[in-house]
């Protein structure tokens with residue numbers, strides 16, 4: 001594609017040279033530039049992409065999109081907002097890849113990864129070729145691509161959609177983070193279905209207030225259908241969440257609500273949440289079907305309902321929905337049991353918000369009369385308001401909570417722990433800064449039938465300390481600690 005064609009949808013720009021070179025790739029990272037590329041300079045949180053324009057030209061960039069004039073010998077297209085233009089030209093360069101794909105975006109504080117996995121599985125059971133984008137990876141055809149972000153930047157996203165389309169994918173399920181919505185990573189993505197799981201405290205380091213956070217989440221619904229109007233749009237909203245009405249009000253598309261309360265369009269009735277699974281009757285209009293899920297906890301029913309509602313809106317039958325949800329396989333790091341033949345339960349879970357920790361610990365507490373222990377830390381360089389709250393919840397439910405490090409990032413781990421301790425005014429806790437030692441301590445302590453919950457890091461295979469990523473996996477550490485217990489007859 002030639003430069004002028006790339007820029008065709010952008011209304012106002014200045015070009016420093018009349019040349020119209022052929023563009024073979026778009027890049028936003030100078031380190032990825034190869035001869036023929038168009039380099040788009042983005043002002044980031046850490047560095048300014050404009051500082052790398054000369055590098056990009058040295059590597060063979062044929063043109064630059066920037067917010068200011070720079071002295072280089074290739075044409076510069078000067079625009080007022082390179083991020084917005086990046087989304088526009090990526091969409092154009094890759095041939096508007098979302099058009100013709102059934103794109104389902106899932107947003108909300110908790111449950112996105114779980115819901116997208118359940119939904120992807122339902123769509124596969126319906127014999128569709130699917131793509132999945134989220135925290136764990138991007139997955140389609142036989143490819144599994146490591147994820148840097150839950151929702152990738154617009155350029156990578158449009159490229160991924162294009163690759164998926166070329167591989168014959170028809171349905172894409174993706175997590176849409178509040179950061180992505182606020183930073184325009186999904187501009188130009190033509191969602192067919194937008195799903196809202198729930199809203200609770202998180203990411204206030206970035207959004208600052210709950211109302212700004214809620215507003216960011218709501219963009220998925222207010223923007224639904226703003227790209228093309230050729231396909232049916234549906235918003236799938238958790239009716240029982242306090243922010244449901246807000247999401248419904250900002251959305252012009254038809255709404256399908258789900259929940260446990262009467263009035264929800266897609267409803268779970270006769271719910272029983274037991275120690276090995278959950279059972280309920282799924283009701284959609286006049287149709288009903290009994291479901292017997294292996295997932296534990298009331299919150300899991302919401303994820304299943306969200307997946308069922310979005311699948312239903314995509315034309316999947318209740319029979320297929322039932323078949324798929326009942327056979328759903330566990331998701332890495334989401335209530336994942338560690339089983340080494342020990343006589344107590346160990347569960348690794350990604351609860352890293354007050355609401356998710358509350359859900360998971362309440363579920364465990366309701367299912368056992370034995371001791372419950374929880375290992376929990378809070379991430380550095382992230383919402384500090386979560387810290388005392390998570391600690392308070394941990395001591396409320398656990399017989400003993402062990403406060404430890406999560407990913408300290410650039411912060412002093414001891415200071416993070418002091419912030420947590422401020423919330424633990426009642427209840428029993430112990431602080432062990434080293435996560436490996438914290439896991440070892442709790443596993444040494446566990447007795448027959450007790451439950452150990454290791455929360456916060458789930459699937460993460462690393463611990464991030466001062467910019468370095470060290471190998472660390474809660475599941476591996478728990479296994480090692482169990483193996484080290486010589487008293488366990490196995």
Ligand SMILES: CC(=O)N[C@H]1[C@@H](OP(=O)(O)OP(=O)(O)OC[C@H]2O[C@@H](n3ccc(=O)[nH]c3=O)[C@H](O)[C@@H]2O)O[C@H](CO)[C@@H](O)[C@@H]1O[C@H](C)C(=O)N[C@@H](C)C(=O)N[C@H](CCC(=O)O)C(=O)O
Pocket residue numbers: 028029030031041042043044045046047048049050052148149150151152153177178179180
């Ligand atoms: C705060 C934030 O969102 N940061 C994102 C942002 O990074 P940044 O602004 O720091 O980028 P930067 O390093 O300043 O670089 C600016 C520009 O210069 C370019 N550059 C840089 C260096 C160089 O040598 N050459 C060059 O061209 C970069 O490619 C970029 O275009 O742009 C990057 C590229 O898109 C993102 O990967 C990065 O996400 C970081 C890793 C991150 O941790 N983000 C979190 C907060 C996040 O977005 N999380 C949500 C999930 C939250 C949830 O769980 O709900 C997510 O969707 O991932």
Ligand SMILES: Nc1ncnc2c1ncn2[C@@H]1O[C@H](COP(=O)(O)OP(=O)(O)OP(=O)(O)O)[C@@H](O)[C@H]1O
Pocket residue numbers: 108109110111112113114115135150175197198299300302303333334335349350351352355356357359360458
């Ligand atoms: N519907 C839900 N409501 C509340 N908590 C949930 C729900 N579903 C899952 N959880 C809890 O939240 C944790 C994270 O779940 P999941 O990874 O599905 O959420 P996410 O929204 O993708 O998170 P992230 O924003 O970090 O990507 C789980 O390990 C579990 O403890």
Ligand SMILES: N[C@H](CCC[C@H](N)C(=O)O)C(=O)O
Pocket residue numbers: 150352378379380382406407456457460
């Ligand atoms: N996507 C979330 C993940 C948090 C996971 C937790 N382990 C932490 O590091 O705080 C974030 O970046 O805020």
Ligand SMILES: [Mg+2]
Pocket residue numbers: 112113134135136150175
């Ligand atoms: Mg996720």
